[in-house]
Amino acid sequence: MPCPNEIMSIPLKLQEIVDDFAGLSREEKIETLIAYAESLPPLPARFAEERAKMEPIPECMTPVFLFGEKQADGGIIFHFDIPPQSPTVQGLANILATGLNGCTPQEILAVPPDFYHTMNLQEAITQQRINGFMGVLAHMKQTAVNLMDK
Amino acid sequence: MSYAHPEYLVETEWVANHLTDPTIRIIESDEDALLYAMGHIEGAVQVDWFSTLQHPLRRDFMTREQFEEMCSKFGITNNTIVIFYGDKSNWFACYALWLFQYYGHNNVKIMNGGRIKWEQEKRPLVKDVPSYARTTYRAKEADKSIRAFRDDIFQQIEKKKPMVDVRSPKEYTGEMLHMPNYPQEGATRGGHIPGAVSIPWSQAVNEADATFKTPEELAALYKGKNIKADGEIIAYCRIGERSSLTWFVLKYLLGYPNVKNYDGSWTEWGNLVDAPIEK
Numbered sequence: 437m438p439c440p441n442e443i444m445s446i447p448l449k450l451q452e453i454v455d456d457f458a459g460l461s462r463e464e465k466i467e468t469l470i471a472y473a474e475s476l477p478p479l480p481a482r483f484a485e486e487r488a489k490m491e492p493i494p495e496c497m498t499p500v501f502l503f504g505e506k507q508a509d510g511g512i513i514f515h516f517d518i519p520p521q522s523p524t525v526q527g528l529a530n531i532l533a534t535g536l537n538g539c540t541p542q543e544i545l546a547v548p549p550d551f552y553h554t555m556n557l558q559e560a561i562t563q564q565r566i567n568g569f570m571g572v573l574a575h576m577k578q579t580a581v582n583l584m585d586k
Numbered sequence: 587m588s589y590a591h592p593e594y595l596v597e598t599e600w601v602a603n604h605l606t607d608p609t610i611r612i613i614e615s616d617e618d619a620l621l622y623a624m625g626h627i628e629g630a631v632q633v634d635w636f637s638t639l640q641h642p643l644r645r646d647f648m649t650r651e652q653f654e655e656m657c658s659k660f661g662i663t664n665n666t667i668v669i670f671y672g673d674k675s676n677w678f679a680c681y682a683l684w685l686f687q688y689y690g691h692n693n694v695k696i697m698n699g700g701r702i703k704w705e706q707e708k709r710p711l712v713k714d715v716p717s718y719a720r721t722t723y724r725a726k727e728a729d730k731s732i733r734a735f736r737d738d739i740f741q742q743i744e745k746k747k748p749m750v751d752v753r754s755p756k757e758y759t760g761e762m763l764h765m766p767n768y769p770q771e772g773a774t775r776g777g778h779i780p781g782a783v784s785i786p787w788s789q790a791v792n793e794a795d796a797t798f799k800t801p802e803e804l805a806a807l808y809k810g811k812n813i814k815a816d817g818e819i820i821a822y823c824r825i826g827e828r829s830s831l832t833w834f835v836l837k838y839l840l841g842y843p844n845v846k847n848y849d850g851s852w853t854e855w856g857n858l859v860d861a862p863i864e865k
Contacts, residue, residue, distance in 0.1 A: 443637055466623050473620065498618075521702075523620040561619055562636040 444548040450535025457555040465560035473527035479503070479517040481582070487517060497523040500529065500572060504579040506586055511538040514576060524565045529572050541580035549573060587801040590841025594834075595798070596669055596695040598704050603627050611662050615672040615682040616701070617827075625711030626703065627671065631660045631718075632765070635685025635827065637681040639685055645851075650725045653689045657725070658727075661718025664691070671704065675788070675796040680830040684847055688733060696834065722825045734820045734848035738859060739779060743862065748817040749782035750808075752832045753852065754823060758784040760865045763856075773856025777863040779822070783811045787828040790835045804840055805825035815842045822848035822855070 446454065471532060479487060483503050490501055501517040514533045518526045536544055549570050557566045599682060604610055605628050612624050612630040622632040632753060633639055638656065641648055645669055648656065668686060672679035676696055683694045697704070705711075734742075742749055756762040761774030778784070791798055798804070813819060819836060820827040826849030833847040855861055 466620065470620060470624055475623075521621070522618050523624055524618045527620065562634060564636060565618070 443546070445543075445546050446548065447536060447539050447543050447553050450532070450547070450551065453531055453535050453553065454555050457557065461531075462487060462559045465557060469527040469557075469560065470523060472530040473523035476518065476526045476530040477514060479515055483515060493569060498525045498568075500525060502529070502572075502575055502579060502584050504576070506583045507538070510540050512544065512580055512583055513537050514579070524561055525568050525572070528566075528569050532569070532572055532576060536576065541584045544580040545577055547573060547577075554584075587805070589777065589801050589839045590800075591838040594695055594838040595698050597698050598657050598707055598709065601627065601669060601671075601697050601704075602709055609665070610667045610669055611660060612671070612697075613660075613679075613682060614701075615670055615678040617672070617678055621673055621701065623713070625713055628710065628712045628714075629716050630671075631716065633682050635681055639682060647685055647688070647842075650728065653685075654723045657723035658721050659712045661721050662691075662723055663721050664724060665723060667693050667695065669695045669697055671700045673701045675702070675791045675830055675831070676700040677787075681827045682754060684732065684833060686828045688729050690729060699795050699797040705761045706795055725802065728804045731844075732801045732846055733838075734822075734846040734850075736848075736850055736854060736861075738820065738846065740861075742818075742820055743780050746781060748813055748819045749779055750811075750813055750819065750821045750829075750832060750836075751778045751782040751784050751823070752787040752821055752829045753778075753784075754786055755784060757824065757852070758782075760863075773852050775856045775863055777856075777865040778852075779855055780862050780864040781820070782864075783813065785811050785813065785832070787823065787832050790832060798835065798839055801839065804835060808836065808840065815840070817842070818844045818846075820846045820848050822851040824852045825849070826851045 457468065458467060479501070486503065487501055498518065503515045504512045505515070506512055507537065514537060516529045518529055520526070536547070552566065552569045597832050601612065612627055613633055613692060614626050614630045615633050615635060619634045626632070628701055639648055662816050668691060670679035670683045670862045677697055679700055683696060692833070706800060707715045751758050758778050760778070763776045785807065790804060813836070821832045821836065823829040826847055829847050829851065856863070
């Protein structure tokens, strides 16, 4: 049986972001994460109707709404709607979007769920919140599966 | 009707007019710790519910010595009025206030409405992190009368004393084991502690501006579920943060003398071998 590491791989762009983070000081990590949060593009207006139909996730969860669009070349572009009161989640989502936009569903599914471990984010933000990465990535993978045959 | 102890609450207007008041210290305590770095009330220092307030090793709060060190670093004296505010309707602000009470700092207040109301009123936020002249803070012995441990819960069940489960209805019924995406805060069993009534924390705050509901509304809410002033009450949620808000409401806004927060909450009870559960 192959070791999971052999069948999983991180796309180059995402790997670059991961490597960049690893070398940053605590303050630089926070600044970079805020920059990602602040540069998360708003949800394009063409998704408004679909967005209105989606149910918000109850209680304390940060509502993460995401949409995937398959391009002519088979790559997927992700769009997010995340409230500005949750900058950590916005930042994590934008890192994933920046690192994975344009990847094929197969490439997205191959991203190991622990890809972020070497970013050393725990010096900057609470481990529990870093785990939000896993949630957003799982959501993106589900979207990729749904778009696979379309 | 007014709040039983209105001195534990302060309005945004008052805070805005006391930013340079040397007798106060403002503390921001958020669920999302990045918010402080993006902008906070001038002069406010930050605590993080996990990296600051928790013990680095054990599942417990910071020790008394660590608490003293934190307060000394923030320039807090035993007479400083400490004002808490934060995101998400002040959940973690209440959690931090509860911990200050636990170590005997009684001069504390919640800024009504927290970050949400402050931002709605378009009041200024700054990025400068302040530093204060160091003090020598002396904490008191931990006040166990406001904290419940698992053995207290077994006693509470046996004596049929009141408990408030402040989680969402689906967590209370056991349909949902943990918040989606928060697996580390989950439990292996779903449901609630036998005898606990469901009064979601959110019913105590106004959704529009995160302020607390009126004394009349709060009294009706809790008395309607048989949670009364003469009871020895324990509140719990998933990790003890939402129930800190309910603890604050019962203890200071309604003036119930005997209220404890069970910070082990469902992450402990729902994983505890041989603990009774109701669905």
